[in-house]
Amino acid sequence: MSGKASYEFATATRILFGAGKLTEAAPAAATLGKHALVVTGSNPTRAKKLLESLKAEGLKSTVHSVTGEPKIVDAQAGTECARQNECDLVIALGGGSAIDAGKAIAALCTNPGDPLDYLEVIGKGQPLTQSPAPFIAIPTTAGTGAEVTRNAVLASPEDRVKVSLRHPLMLPKLAIVDPQLTYELPPQLTATTGLDALTQLIEPFTCKRANPMTDALCREAIPRAARSLQGACQNPNPATREDMALASLHGGLALANSGLGAVHGFAAPIGGMFEAPHGAICAALLPHVMETNLKASTDRNRYTETARLLTGNPNATAKNGVDWVKDLVHTLKIPGLSTYAIAEKDFPNIIEKAHTASSMKANPVNLSDDQLTGILQAAL
Ligand SMILES: [Zn+2]
Numbered sequence: 607m608s609g610k611a612s613y614e615f616a617t618a619t620r621i622l623f624g625a626g627k628l629t630e631a632a633p634a635a636a637t638l639g640k641h642a643l644v645v646t647g648s649n650p651t652r653a654k655k656l657l658e659s660l661k662a663e664g665l666k667s668t669v670h671s672v673t674g675e676p677k678i679v680d681a682q683a684g685t686e687c688a689r690q691n692e693c694d695l696v697i698a699l700g701g702g703s704a705i706d707a708g709k710a711i712a713a714l715c716t717n718p719g720d721p722l723d724y725l726e727v728i729g730k731g732q733p734l735t736q737s738p739a740p741f742i743a744i745p746t747t748a749g750t751g752a753e754v755t756r757n758a759v760l761a762s763p764e765d766r767v768k769v770s771l772r773h774p775l776m777l778p779k780l781a782i783v784d785p786q787l788t789y790e791l792p793p794q795l796t797a798t799t800g801l802d803a804l805t806q807l808i809e810p811f812t813c814k815r816a817n818p819m820t821d822a823l824c825r826e827a828i829p830r831a832a833r834s835l836q837g838a839c840q841n842p843n844p845a846t847r848e849d850m851a852l853a854s855l856h857g858g859l860a861l862a863n864s865g866l867g868a869v870h871g872f873a874a875p876i877g878g879m880f881e882a883p884h885g886a887i888c889a890a891l892l893p894h895v896m897e898t899n900l901k902a903s904t905d906r907n908r909y910t911e912t913a914r915l916l917t918g919n920p921n922a923t924a925k926n927g928v929d930w931v932k933d934l935v936h937t938l939k940i941p942g943l944s945t946y947a948i949a950e951k952d953f954p955n956i957i958e959k960a961h962t963a964s965s966m967k968a969n970p971v972n973l974s975d976d977q978l979t980g981i982l983q984a985a986l
Contacts, residue, residue, distance in 0.1 A: 613817035615863045616774060618743070618754045618781040623855060625844060627784040631697065631744060632659035634780050638740035639695025641666040643688040643715075645708035647700035648673040652746060656699055668693060672700075675877070675884065676707035677761045678721050681771075684711035688739070697742040699787075701799070702750030702884065705743045709778070710758035710771050712741035721760070727769045728762055734773045743778040746787040748838075748850035749799025749885050751806055751858015753781035759877075767878035767959075785844065785851040793839045797938040798885035800835045800850050804931075805888045806857030807831060808896070809867035812908045813968040820860040827856035828915040832930075839938055868895045868973060868981065871966025875959035882946035889940040893932040894984040900924050902971040944986045953982050 622630055635642055642665055646653045650671045660667045668691045672680045688696065688711055696715070698708025714721055716736040722729035743753035752758075757772035791799075810816060811824035834849035861870075872895075873887045900909050906924045913927025914920055922930075948956075957978045960966050973981075 611818050613819060613863070615819045616756070616777060617859055617862065618778040620779065621754065621781045621783065621855070623783045623852065625784060625786045625848065627782050628656065628744065628787060629659065631656055631742060631782055632663040632665065635660060635665055635695060635697060635742060636663040638742070638779060639665070639693070641668070641691065641693045642695045642697050643667075643684070643691065643693035643711065644669045645684060645696060645698040645700070645704050645711060646671045647704040647746075653699050656697070656744070670711075672704055672707040675703045675759070675761055676710065677763060678725070680707055681710040681714060681721055681758070681760055685714040688715040693739070695740050695742070697744065699744040699746060701745065701747040702752045705745060705750070705752040706758040706760070708743065709741060709752070709776055710760060713738040713758070713771060713773065713776050715739050721771065724771055725760070725769050726772060728765050728767060729769070734775055737775050740779045741776075742780045742782065744782045744784070744787070745854065747791060747795065747799045748785075748788050748847070748854040749802040751803070751854050751856075751861065753778060753783060754855065754858040755862040761878060765878075768874060781855075783851050783855045785848040788847050788851060789842065796839045796842070796850070797835075797940065798883060798889050799854075800831065800838060801889035801892060801935065801938070801940065802885035803850060803854040803857045804828070804831045804835065805869050805892050806861050806866070807853060808892070808912055809869060809965075810857070810860035810864040811912060812899070812970050813865045813867050814970055815865040815968050817864055820864040823856040823860045825915060827853040828912065829918065832916045832918070836934065836937060865968030866965035867969040868899065868960075868966055868978070871960045871963040871969060872956065872982070874963045874965065875956050876943070876948065879952070879956065880946045880948055882943070882948075886941070886946075887943070889935060889938075890943050890985045891981065893928060893935050894981045896928045896931060898973065898977050898981050899970055900928060902973060902977060908970070942986050943982070948986065950983070950986070953979055956982065
């Protein structure tokens with residue numbers, strides 16, 4: 607590639623990575639506020655250790671749990687809870703859903719009015735006027751990288767879409783990535799979230815907006831995800847969990863500062879229209895998007911390098927990389943999109959919406975409706 611490098615890179619103010627780093631959450635929280643709203647997923651008992659340590663540091667805490675991927679009403683309910691309890695700090699401990707919910711709540715509790723004032727696409731898309739409450743993100747899955755991104759994805763079931771609340775000020779004050787928190791993650795969730803993490807490395811690395819900084823993050827993390835994802839699913843140990851936690855973090859750092867591609871261009875509308883977890887959608891689409899992009903591209907260099915990073919073979923061809931991902935998706939028994947009641951009759955609607963997704967615009971090549979239909983057909 608030629609030309610001058612030109613890019614911006616922004617992330618969480620502070621990142622702590624490593625097994626056992628959760629213990630640093632409460633002392634850090636004590637410097638940011640006095641009363642924490644602790645946002646968790648459907649299993650709030652996971653926050654027990656954190657709550658005890660917050661108490662020991664002299665902080666009050668109020669727990670707010672969110673079930674499933676957050677909807678606009680969940681963010682509103684959490685904001686109400688934070689205001690009523692006069693929380694001055696938000697800590698999210700959970701998967702991408704809990705982190706997105708916490709991030710949205712932290713933004714909405716200091717910014718007046720309705721979430722729709724600030725939401726993209728279905729709302730007015732106004733910028734935030736106030737800094738969000740200090741926000742600490744602590745992921746318990748290895749997939750979304752939401753602990754280092756500046757947007758929160760919220761579903762609007764009545765519109766059948768997912769939309770973002772997005773602002774640079776929404777970048778967390780602190781991201782704590784502690785692989786120990788993923789040790790109990792069940793195999794199927796490890797597989798789908800892990801394939802989302804891998805997608806969030808391959809798409810930034812091959813997309814139109816890749817930059818030298820995000821390239822470095824992807825080059826480090828793709829081999830780690832490749833060597834450890836299957837083991838983390840089938841026979842997890844601290845080393846494979848650490849690799850996947852790092853892959854997820856690097857994916858978040860990369861996607862927030864370069865872009866994604868057709869997998870996420872599709873995942874946005876599909877996630878809004880159907881009850882399907884984000885990671886599972888990405889996992890089902892990844893090999894077919896790679897294959898179609900490769901066929902449609904004139905410049906194969908990035909795909910060839912991706913293949914070499916994935917396989918560890920310095921002579922691998924771009925096609926070897928696609929085959930490697932296909933085999934992995936097959937081995938991990940990733941179900942097709944029809945599992946979520948997606949059918950051929952839905953394709954035109956999905957494709958129409960996918961064209962407008964920002965991720966689709968970063969895809970390395972512009973894909974025709976026929977090519978997009980072929981991807982969905984193959985992923986069904
Ligand atoms: Zn994703």
